[in-house]
Amino acid sequence: DGGITQSPKYLFRKEGQNVTLSCEQNLNHDAMYWYRQDPGQGLRLIYYSQIVNDFQKGDIAEGYSVSREKKESFPLTVTSAQKNPTAFYLCATGQGARETQYFGPGTRLLVL
Amino acid sequence: AQSVTQLGSHVSVSEGALVLLRCNYSSSVPPYLFWYVQYPNQGLQLLLKYTSAATLVKGINGFEAEFKKSETSFHLTKPSAHMSDAAEYFCAVSDYKLIFGTGTRLQVFP
Numbered sequence: 001d002g003g004i005t006q007s008p009k010y011l012f013r014k015e016g017q018n019v020t021l022s023c024e025q026n027l028n029h030d031a032m033y034w035y036r037q038d039p040g041q042g043l044r045l046i047y048y049s050q051i052v053n054d055f056q057k058g059d060i061a062e063g064y065s066v067s068r069e070k071k072e073s074f075p076l077t078v079t080s081a082q083k084n085p086t087a088f089y090l091c092a093t094g095q096g097a098r099e100t101q102y103f104g105p106g107t108r109l110l111v112l
Numbered sequence: 113a114q115s116v117t118q119l120g121s122h123v124s125v126s127e128g129a130l131v132l133l134r135c136n137y138s139s140s141v142p143p144y145l146f147w148y149v150q151y152p153n154q155g156l157q158l159l160l161k162y163t164s165a166a167t168l169v170k171g172i173n174g175f176e177a178e179f180k181k182s183e184t185s186f187h188l189t190k191p192s193a194h195m196s197d198a199a200e201y202f203c204a205v206s207d208y209k210l211i212f213g214t215g216t217r218l219q220v221f222p
Contacts, residue, residue, distance in 0.1 A: 004155075033209070040121065042202060042212040043156075058209070090155055097208040098144045103155035 003027070004104035006091050011109045013078065013085060021076045021107045023091035031096050032074035036060060037088040037106075046089075049074055050096060078109065086111050114139045114205045118213035126221050131175075131190040133216045135203030138184065144206040145186045147177055150215075151199045159201075162186060173197070193220045 007022045023032065031050045035043040045058030049068040063082025068074055078085045088108050092101040119134040137143055144163050148156040160171025167179045177188045186203060198220045203213040 006155075040214060042214040043210075045209055048209060088153075092156075092210075098206045100146070100158055100161055101210055102158070103148075105155045106153070108153070 004091060004093055004102060006089075006104040006107050008107060009105070011107055012112050013109060014112050016080045018077055018079050019109070021078070021089055021091075021109070023074045023076065023104060024072055025074075025093045025104075026072060027093055027102065028071070029093035029095055029102075030071070031094045031099075031101075032068065033092040033094070033101060034058075034064075034066065034074070034076045035090045035092065037090060043090065046076065085109050114143065114207045114211050116145075116203045116205050116211060116213040118201075118203050118216050120216055121214065122217050122219065124219040124221060125193045127195055128192050131188070131193045131197065131218065133188040133201050133203075133218065135177075135186045135188065135213060136184050137186060137203075137205045139205055139207075145177075145179065146204040146206065146210065147171065147175070147186075147188050148202045148204065149173075149199050150202065156202065159188070193218075195220050195222065 004025045013019045033048040034046040044060050047066040049055035065077045090106045091104040094101040115138045117136045147159040150156045160169045162169050162179045170176045175190045200215045200217045202215050204210045
């Protein structure tokens with residue numbers, strides 16, 4: 001069954017804690033993206049990767065980190081430096097710039 | 113820089129009525145334009161995409177959008193709303209990344 005999986009569906013973070021959100025795809029897409037969604041603000045790009053072992057900062061990368069060691073996987077770490085992490089996080093994949101992006105089901109991050 | 117503006121954060125229609133969701137774009141190059149739909153607590157699903165072929169683009173679930181260069185618009189329409197159309201809709205323009213509008217929440221009343 002082809003698609004994009006994100007886990008967990010809900011994630012709780014304590015103060016000062018780093019947490020990692022998982023994104024896995026079996027669509028064989030080269031590009032992967034992480035977005036943050038806040039009410040009334042649309043989607044904002046955090047990081048993106050167009051090829052394995054390479055990634056670029058998006059518009060709101062501060063307080064986040066990523067890795068792209070495998071084509072299928074693009075995990076996002078929300079570090080303790082991100083002071084307002086409560087949001088809905090969406091992973092997307094695509095075949096490159098200007099191509100359609102396909103979205104996973106999302107992870108909702110809440111702060112305890 | 114490319115951008116999109118969605119006019120109206122909330123739109124309400126009666127079931128069976130015309131749906132019109134507005135999107136205006138700004139782009140220095142011929143744009144690729146997208147409409148996505150998001151149901152509560154879910155990811156985004158592609159409705160349709162414009163890539164400079166036909167100006168009238170048909171999508172899923174009976175939606176369509178018309179590209180009007182003179183008006184820099186890409187409005188989304190559906191002739192007859194259904195209760196299941198209630199969701200949030202996002203317009204986006206593609207550069208090296210997707211740039212999203214702030215979304216329009218569609219409510220459908222019986």
